[in-house]
Amino acid sequence: MKANYIQFKSPQFRVLSDKQIDELHFASLQILERTGVSIHAAEALDLLGQAGADISDPKRVRIPSLLVDQALRTAPKNITLYTVDGQPYTHLNGTRSYFGAVVDQPDILDPHTGRRRPHTVEDTAALVRLIDALPNMAWVMSSSLVHGLPPEVAEKVIQLQCVMNSNKPFASSTLNTENLKGILEMCYIVSGGQANLRAKPFYVNSVEPTTPLVHNRESLEMSLICAEAGVPNIVFSMLMAGATCPATPAAALAVANAELLSHLVVTQLKRPGAPVIYGAEPNVMDMRTSIFPYGSPELCLWCAAMTELTHSYGLPMFGTAGTTDSKLVDAQAGVEVTQQVIMSVLSGADLVHDVGLVDHCSMISPELMVLTDEIVGMVRVMTGGIEINDETLALDLIDRVGPGGNFLAEEHTLKHFRKHWVPTIMDRSQLSIEETGTPVKHCQDLLREKTLKLMAGHQPPSRPEEMVKEIKKLEKSWFDRAGLPYKYPSLG
């Protein structure tokens, strides 16, 4: 045993120094005390006023640093998400990055045809099953976008697909308090009541401020419901540098942090200890096309910085990776996703979302999910450590084999070679079609095959019959209330 020995288990990565993190923190406190935030929900305004914030102008509520300090102290530093059937699954405490894929958008890039088409409820179910099958996808994210159903019904139906097709935890970017209550009602059927869900949460809500520095009514009201119910709540800001915040990253981070801290204050005032997952997507605005470019290198760097700021508070970071501006799963997609995954893993972002989104978030691609799953596997290996000990140095073996010898048949090789990463969709074949006459399967062919195979073959977990009956009864009530026939619309 070596004395005073330190072994790096991963590359050591820092974007910001401790002092820089302090500077950003103080800048956000200044924003909150000087500029303030706009608060659109009466209860939140009230909580802030009672606690000593200046609410004389609800469009510029000024929050004293003391409230921020208190909120940071009470916010939980160790959140665990559970599987739907009650097993601890993702530990959000800065030790590992958990990647989650999105299962709904207006359109889907159909892996059978390679074409874009409207996205249906059946597609969502198939995508949830795909995520269930992928080893490096740990959770499911959704919103409310399927063909043929109004968003209020669609959103709840999508959450139901999450529960029925996978055990992995799931999150939704919920529309409003009405829908949140509906989703929770379904979750309580599955968990067997509110207390069980609070103890072993498998569902997470998600809200966003309206940058810059505006907290809209729905997001605040949903957060207050989550705080009370003990449902983990993601709050994250999306910023476009030069548009919704200044064009410099330090300002983007300070603005994001000010929004998040003020939101945190509200939820902790409602219930100290309410679980919050903290995050932001500070990014450039593409000044030629006006989009929020998910493939930008800036997004990767600035999210990594945000991760460090978030972790300095002891909070879990909601990161972003696995998404491309390309309309295809092509070289551009590969490049953009890989830089995102690398930076997410190196910085230690905890709950990393958006896997599978193509065409800057307007389309979902199962092939991109499978590609990202592969990339995550690769990056985990790439960001591991190197263990140095007698076994791994193998000096006796080196001496025995001697100069000019080979290690292929050695027991040591047999013992250790299986730890080397093996691709499932990268082409490493030796000979080309010119030489053998047999067509080589390129990455895109292997990717498509694997995607179709997983989508067809994976068996979802089963749920008890009574539970399914009750959930379906609830689902029918959603359709009834919306005046719709109880069936999933198909493509006409």
Added chain:
Amino acid sequence: MPEVFGKIMNLVIAGNGGELNDAVRRALDDGLEAGEILAQGLIAGMNEVGRRMKSGEMFIPEVLLSARTMQGGLDILKPHLSEDAASRAGTIVIGTVEGDLHDIGKNLVAMMLEGAGFKVIDLGVDVKAEAFVEAIKTHKPNLVGMSALLTTTVANMKKTIEAIQEAGLRDKVKIMAGGAPVTQRLVVEELGADGYGASASEAVDRARALIG
């Protein structure tokens, strides 16, 4: 065409407000017609800016600088312009629909349309259907523009169009819609609107095409 129009065009493109204002005043002093200065100098300049924006040669902050520069020139011309000349391109009532506070896209479109010589009545954000209807009655625009960023609020676009229909005003206006969750298919097939643009740079062309 007088040389000064070309000069004014270039000053708009360059975003040089100080020199542009001087050039516009001099043109007026030299007896050139305000409406012509507007059309051949200012709007022509913004047309070129729009073309360069679409081709990626000019970036949004530069475009906005040009638009502000153009506005400065327009303010000098206004007292000399006849009522129709001031809004010869058309009039649009624009707003972000009820429940939605996002406005950057809408603001960009408004600025591009102003630059193209439209009269823009910007109703702001979180605009109820009734407010759109009132604004149409008051301002009698050719166009109505609606923006939304949230998927929920897209439903309010439909509500607004229905309100306009109920008020008997649907055939008096052309309706454009835009925003991240909105697509061509959605706008025309499901909402019953007349036009869609994927970005601000398309907005001017679409607006002109709708007015015809």
